[in-house]
Amino acid sequence: xxxxxxxxxxxxxxxxxxxxxxxxxxxxxxxxxxxxxxxxxxxxxxxxxxxxxxxxxxxxxxxxxxxxxxxxxxxxxxxxxxxxxxxxxxxxxxxxxxxxxxxxxxxxxxxxxxxxxxxxxxxxxxxxxxxxxxxxxxxxxxxxxxxxxxxxxxxxxxxxxxxxxxxxxxxxxxxxxxxxxxxxxxxxxxxxxxxxxxxxxxxxxxxxxxxxxxxxxxxxxxxxxxxxxxxxxxxxxxxxxxxxxxxxxxxxxxxxxxxxxxxxxxxxxxxxxxxxxxxxxxxxxxxxxxxxxxxxxxxxxxxxxxxxxx
Amino acid sequence: xxxxxxxxxxxxxxxxxxxxxxxxxxxxxxxxxxxxxxxxxxxxxxxxxxxxxxxxxxxxxxxxxxxxxxxxxxxxxxxxxxxxxxxxxxxxxxxxxxxxxxxxxxxxxxxxxxxxxxxxxxxxxxxxxxxxxxxxxxxxxxxxxxxxxxxxxxxxxxxxxxxxxxxxxxxxxxxxxxxxxxxxxxxxxxxxxxxxxxxxxxxxxxxxxxxxxxxxxxxxxxxxxxxxxxxxxxxxxxxxxxxxxxxxxxxxxxxxxxxxxxxxxxxxxxxxxxxxxxxxxxxxxxxxxxxxxxxxxxxxxxxxxxxxxx
Numbered sequence: 001x002x003x004x005x006x007x008x009x010x011x012x013x014x015x016x017x018x019x020x021x022x023x024x025x026x027x028x029x030x031x032x033x034x035x036x037x038x039x040x041x042x043x044x045x046x047x048x049x050x051x052x053x054x055x056x057x058x059x060x061x062x063x064x065x066x067x068x069x070x071x072x073x074x075x076x077x078x079x080x081x082x083x084x085x086x087x088x089x090x091x092x093x094x095x096x097x098x099x100x101x102x103x104x105x106x107x108x109x110x111x112x113x114x115x116x117x118x119x120x121x122x123x124x125x126x127x128x129x130x131x132x133x134x135x136x137x138x139x140x141x142x143x144x145x146x147x148x149x150x151x152x153x154x155x156x157x158x159x160x161x162x163x164x165x166x167x168x169x170x171x172x173x174x175x176x177x178x179x180x181x182x183x184x185x186x187x188x189x190x191x192x193x194x195x196x197x198x199x200x201x202x203x204x205x206x207x208x209x210x211x212x213x214x215x216x217x218x219x220x221x222x223x224x225x226x227x228x229x230x231x232x233x234x235x236x237x238x239x240x241x242x243x244x245x246x247x248x249x250x251x252x253x254x255x256x257x258x259x260x261x262x263x264x265x266x267x268x269x270x271x272x273x274x275x276x277x278x279x280x281x282x283x284x285x286x287x288x289x290x291x292x293x294x295x296x297x298x299x300x301x302x303x304x305x306x307x308x309x310x
Numbered sequence: 311x312x313x314x315x316x317x318x319x320x321x322x323x324x325x326x327x328x329x330x331x332x333x334x335x336x337x338x339x340x341x342x343x344x345x346x347x348x349x350x351x352x353x354x355x356x357x358x359x360x361x362x363x364x365x366x367x368x369x370x371x372x373x374x375x376x377x378x379x380x381x382x383x384x385x386x387x388x389x390x391x392x393x394x395x396x397x398x399x400x401x402x403x404x405x406x407x408x409x410x411x412x413x414x415x416x417x418x419x420x421x422x423x424x425x426x427x428x429x430x431x432x433x434x435x436x437x438x439x440x441x442x443x444x445x446x447x448x449x450x451x452x453x454x455x456x457x458x459x460x461x462x463x464x465x466x467x468x469x470x471x472x473x474x475x476x477x478x479x480x481x482x483x484x485x486x487x488x489x490x491x492x493x494x495x496x497x498x499x500x501x502x503x504x505x506x507x508x509x510x511x512x513x514x515x516x517x518x519x520x521x522x523x524x525x526x527x528x529x530x531x532x533x534x535x536x537x538x539x540x541x542x543x544x545x546x547x548x549x550x551x552x553x554x555x556x557x558x559x560x561x562x563x564x565x566x567x568x569x570x571x572x573x574x575x576x577x578x579x580x581x582x583x584x585x586x587x588x589x590x591x592x593x594x595x596x597x598x599x600x601x602x603x604x605x606x607x608x609x610x611x612x613x614x615x616x617x618x619x620x
Contacts, residue, residue, distance in 0.1 A: 094586070131588050134588065200595035202563075253512075280512045286509065290563050300509075
């Protein structure tokens, strides 16, 4: 099967709604290349382009893509093969009213810094972005990725059980993200990529950049899952990580740990208490982002202790 | 200089107060071995020993140890050379009213699971602890470590700017922790070690265990520091991490990120806004613990971007 390309020009959404209409329909197992704009739709090209307030439309997510046979209760697997940068610069910005240190008198907002992409030229070095004379390795992140939600609608600024603006560094090439399917066809969309991002995304952005993303989509029948997946789950090289978003980090930690307890209990025949005790010994809670309208954490379970729940 | 041993029988505290009296006084550069009890003072030896409620005295910290020449405004460096397990079992427990999932109807409290120490015997394998038939690598953590605070007193259940119950996995052999000195002699004390602990310490404990800790203490003059250290800072093999505790994870994240901004600004001559933008591109926020009366996070800054501030 040849790789199919879906561009932001084919369609992009700024809101995940239950009634999304697909720009394309693909079979499970289809290899896709998804082209995404930067989260600010190209509005920031130089350091004099500043963003005064969060735009009404932000984090354009290319899609949605219907996957044949995906029914509510199933799981959508999105294997991310690669995230390639598609422009020569990223941008990291402050916006008044947004970010972890918003309101700190020494933090100026708005400000834009352009982070040029280097290092893909003469020598064999890994690509980097530059911030002044500092070089940061390119480690791309898909900031917004999700499916049509069950009942509520969520703008692409918000993360929730359908995914959305998860801003999770593990959502990158080499990893697979699993989503609950709430609507027929699942309706996958993604965008808002970064060339690099710290866990936390403290100022409110990473180095926002356009990309081409290679993914393969798969549908897992509800009957083949060891647990009822209620929220996104990411598989990395060495861990499984339930991802949870909530009003506070504490509430998100509770959800992510509860999901980890369910996975460990199903795998080992533990009751929930033993699974909880075991979850406190290895891996653990990680911060995804602390700046969006809901905040996001994950609970890493090393693969030594958990096989695929699907 | 021969290594000096200080045992919990020499002295241990359950509260960090401004007016601590030293059990011993040592010169900067002294190599110490500090013997610690488990956080529950040996009360839990089998799975039938359960803890109904948090004891009034918990997390005994061996010490305090005065360091000659340490004056308020200085920095105390504690190089942790090794943390060795000093008994054949750890214990991981739930306590009613404590822990991330406290109140969840499927979580039983109190419960105790004993985690025997294995793997240090015939073969060359790394030591592990056992939980049922699962083996977890021994990766010790010093849960409680700190100095006499400035004005308030804090029980050894509470983390704050003086350190205390930080429950931070990076506080382990091979790393160095730096504390602000608030009182003459600094008054170092530590205990509450774990054979292994997840980031988050979700159930409220790791595998609590007695240890012998090798450390070397050092005093850094305020005039030799690039920043005014207000809170603990840990140096790992690859990062510097300010550690902050507060009522909420969000508030702790703000403090830790603010400290990271100060360190990056001092190193690179950035203004605070550029340091903040840069901090959002690499490393990032990490969860230490989400269960103590104040919660704790850290902000990792890779060493490529930060030299020693001392």
